[in-house]
Amino acid sequence: MNIGNCFENGQIGTISEIIKSKDKTFNPHPKFKGVCLKNLVTGDMTNNKISCVLVRVEPFCTLDTHIHENSLEIHEVISGDATCYIGENKINYTVGTVGVIPENVSHKVEAGKNGIYILAKFTPAL
Template sequence: METQEITDSLTNGAITYIDKEEAAGDIPWNQHPIFQGVYLKHLVKGADTQGKLSCHIVKLDPEAVLEKHVHEGQWELHEVIEGEGAFFLQNKETPYHPGRLGVIPQGVEHKVAAGKSGLVLLAKFFPALL
């Protein structure tokens, strides 16, 4: 399966819970409230997981940057599914491409920069971000 197909499948797929099913295609994209060229689709929210986890598709336009920031109360897991870029965790830079995962402990500063083709990743938070 091509990376674009994976992104499309997740963006338009379905989420199954113990008591309901939700169409991911019905969940809106949101412009990130701070970072330009960054869009979020909140697939799984804390309201559906007793606050234990959340899962979001994060789409960065070409050359967009999710500047340095910290999540004081959550661990975060990135799963890169499309595009390319760079991940900055404290003082270390790592290439981001499909198949790469990034583990960010709570309270640790990090940044993501998309390359020329943009970048799409799943961001999972423990406990839930939203």
């Protein structure tokens, strides 16, 4: 079972509604080929306290070096494999790995042969 697919087709429950994840669109990353983003929880749902994005990186593609100036980012690897660089630290991303990326720290993710799904959480929300 691909847990990434489960999140693609799951649901988001809030105080006032249940949203089907499949009704939310995967959007190609504007800069990085083979990277798609699905906004599961947006800032308008949380008073801008947190957001959650399902990130899909196709096999052997790269979510290249970037920073988030005003948000702490947490990666939860839910499917696949990759190498992540957080600052100067190299981390093997496998299912169950959690990455902690402080604001203003450069990071990138290089997907392996299976590609990767990451739940990326940002606080404050992007």
